[in-house]
Amino acid sequence: MARVGMPRKFVFVCLNERPEEHPRPSCTRRGSGSLFEALREETGRQGLVDIKVVASGCLEPCMVGPSLYVAPDDIWYGGVTIQDVPQIVEQHLANDVPVEFLRIGREEFELSPLAGRSDLPPGEIPPA
Template identity: 40%
Template sequence: MSDSEVAEADDEFEVPQLYKYHAFVCLTQRPPGHPRGSCGALGVQPLWDRLTKTIESQRLTDIGVTAAGCFGFCSAGPMMVVYPDGIWYRPTKPEDIDEIVESHFKQGKRVDRLVMVLKR
């Protein structure tokens, strides 16, 4: 395929917006005692399970959830980032997941107490 054919194909391709919100959740699991730590070591798996089961059971088909690798804030986890808002959350218990789903995903209101503030 020539460069002009690639450009033409790119021009014709439109990505439909599938989701109102799309959550990416770090599921990185490093060995115990690793100096960087990991979201897995900090208990992300039960939160991931709760999130995916809640989204599915409530049939929230406009919410995407994707397992992600390391976000680089290993000792701060578990964490997720929600787009298109770019909100970074640090849920630590199942009730936090319920609150994110109810408030952010269903009502469009971020959960301030769970937001991770990124310092520049």
């Protein structure tokens, strides 16, 4: 049996879930559970034993979820769908080329959860 050793990359997948009425969206309600399973299946199918797909709590860019973080590359992805999984695995995880159209940056972390919800004062937002 082959030894796996330390993973070459970790893929953190947000599996946080909030109540439907919460002002911030949550990745599980946007399909991150299926995304997590698809990433695990595809990395396995491609034999990438040195890639570890990890279930995570909220990663913070909730407004553009489902959110992924790839370490140690320091690459963030947002709005990821099941259809994007083969490209992420083949292009980035196997061949180290990030999928540019899915990348998010500092701006997406700073999107206000109150956008479109001016009825809720800032102090009323429940914690993540």
